[in-house]
Amino acid sequence: MAGKLDLDPRIVARARALAAKAGQPVVDLARSHTTVSVERAVLRLAGVHGADPDGIPWVNRLVDAVRADVGLGHGVAVPVLHAALTTGVEDLTVLAQKAAAGSVRFDVPEKKADVAAARRHAKRAAAGGLKLVDRRRAERDKLIRRYGDPAQRPWIYLIVATGDIYEDIPQAQAAARAGADIIAVIRSTGQSLLDYVPEGATREGFAGTYATQENFRLMRAALDVTSRELGRYIRLTNYASGLCMPEIAALAGMERLDMMLNDSMYGILFRDINPIRTFVDQRFSRQVHARAGIIINTGEDNYLTTADAVEAAHTVTVSQLLNEFFAHEAGLADWQLGLGHAFEINPDLPDSFRLELAHALLARELFPEAPLKWMPPTKHMTGDVFRGNLLDGFFNLAGALTGQGILLVGMMTEAVVTPWLSDRDIALQNVKYVLNGAGNLHEDFVPGPFIRGRANQVLGEAIELLERIVGDTLMDAIADGTFGLMKRPADRGKGLDGVAKQEADYYNPVTEVLA
């Protein structure tokens, strides 16, 4: 479906080159720092599991203990494995428990042989986790071969969000039976700012359900049953975002989640998480996602909920280009890039639908191999559910006409209630009607000068903005409120105290393998 917009390949190449130039300093920053959450993710892959009686995970206790003794800059792998070798406590969870009780001290060995031994053992421990991730990926491939992918594109993506995993499961299964191809379990609102991953099955959340390893396992197992029943592999989505992004990515890989929300800037802009923390965490989490065969979903739709969808259209394009650069750099392939965008133009604006088509088609043609994630209207959903249903119908039509890969089903009760059973049913009828009646309309759809002109204009504005970002640096652009109107300086925001510069002897057995 490429080529409808007459995009000049030289301009497209220039946009990519500028994104790479803008992104490179951030990659350098990410490669030279580590965070508490990256180190905890390493420990999770190395087999540390469970939590203390207060619910604080042992990985947190262990990283805190190492940090108190030798700091974070060496990485925790060598101090932890050195302690395991010298004390003879080989089970790292037991070691964490002893460390929390104060009976183990950590140091960075001075003898080369000790360092080498600690690294060797660290590598072996981490390889155990990565092997599990590989096994899960092979399992997914096998199940997709057995049950098959959805019959149609876009894949239909539905959200459940009850707060109780045991309520989520039957809702998710019902949604899959009703036609959903992808189930996303929305997280509890507070979770992005928790600096630990809660443990176990959870039944209490606010406007969503906590992301925990056990919740992941329960939901995946339930959807495997439903996949078998329906003869169609149902994908499961969660969120690798917030302060524990790397750990959640590791847990997702180990529990065979299929897609993860993972935006390069969302946490910075919308959760006020420190920019450096976010970029370091994000690089690691994307490396893990690449290995796990997980499709990431980026969050460009969010910019349009705060900024104007016409004026700020080019910031979406810029963010998509940056997300693509960061993703490729971390090892993700094009088929894993669910780059986001949204249907958020004010419907009262003349030609609003034509503008939407122009923006959606621009994303399609800039990223021809990526399974783009098409997000429904939220900002202009007013509580008039009848008008909302019509708007969602046009959103679905735009998705079909422009070949979007993943369609998040819009709810007519957006901004009114968390979706009711009947809301979801009506929304799915809407999607099915449009895909059934006009799913192949893209074959007949040739945009005219208005849409072509608008797409080229947005691309031009994106290039201008990228040039400015390259001049000022991306960190300054974020500090100035370039994206989503939010100003986020690099020395502020939550989670900064969990960031450390890597020492010369920094060692991370996971990134060593994934790099």
Add this chain to the structure above:
Amino acid sequence: MSIIRPYGDTTGDGMVQLSFTLPIPHDKRAEGAALQLAGKMGMDPAMLVHAKQMGDEFTFFVVYGKVGHLVDTDQVQVVERDYPLLSAKEVNAVIKRRLRRRLNVVGACIGTDAHTVGIDAILNLKGIAGEKGLEYYSELSVTNMGAQVSVPDLVETAREKKADAVLVSQVVTQRDAHLHNTRAMSAAFREALPAGKRPLLIVGGPRFDELMTGELGVDRIFTRGTTPREVASYLVHALIESRS
């Protein structure tokens, strides 16, 4: 005219529409059950116009029907706007002339609520529905603390910025979080600052009842559809006009 009825296509016909789901499969009995519910809700006669089974255990219904209830508009209780609606220019002029300094406003989403759409619509320069937000007003000094702000942080910032008014937005209503958070906020301000030093406390969100100011310990509640201009006009009215 103070007594009215719903209007379908003829004055006084009392026609309403209703949709709901019952947790039973679709059959004749289910349709009867739907009509029974409509009847108990006062629809008589009730016409079942649509029934559709969803999954194995649920059926969705649409019912049209006539209700006999009368509505007396004289008995409706609402919070009417009790202050004049000013333009941005007028707001700035009043502050400049009467206060002789900028009026300080601090805004936040408190608790775990991450939905900044309301507070942003009121505060951000961008505003809403073509109306600029409070940041646009040259005589207002606006601090938008964003989402998931803790109550102690809000109190501290309000103190530090010498806030004349504090605006809190609450969208999430699960388990009445918006009410609990608002009470916690107003209690914290009462504890931290003596009466004369306390900023004007304003809370906004789509699911608040405007009549609950006393119960929640705030000065004003704004609900859905509020514009920045209304808030700015209220600030001028409450902080300047009514205190002279």
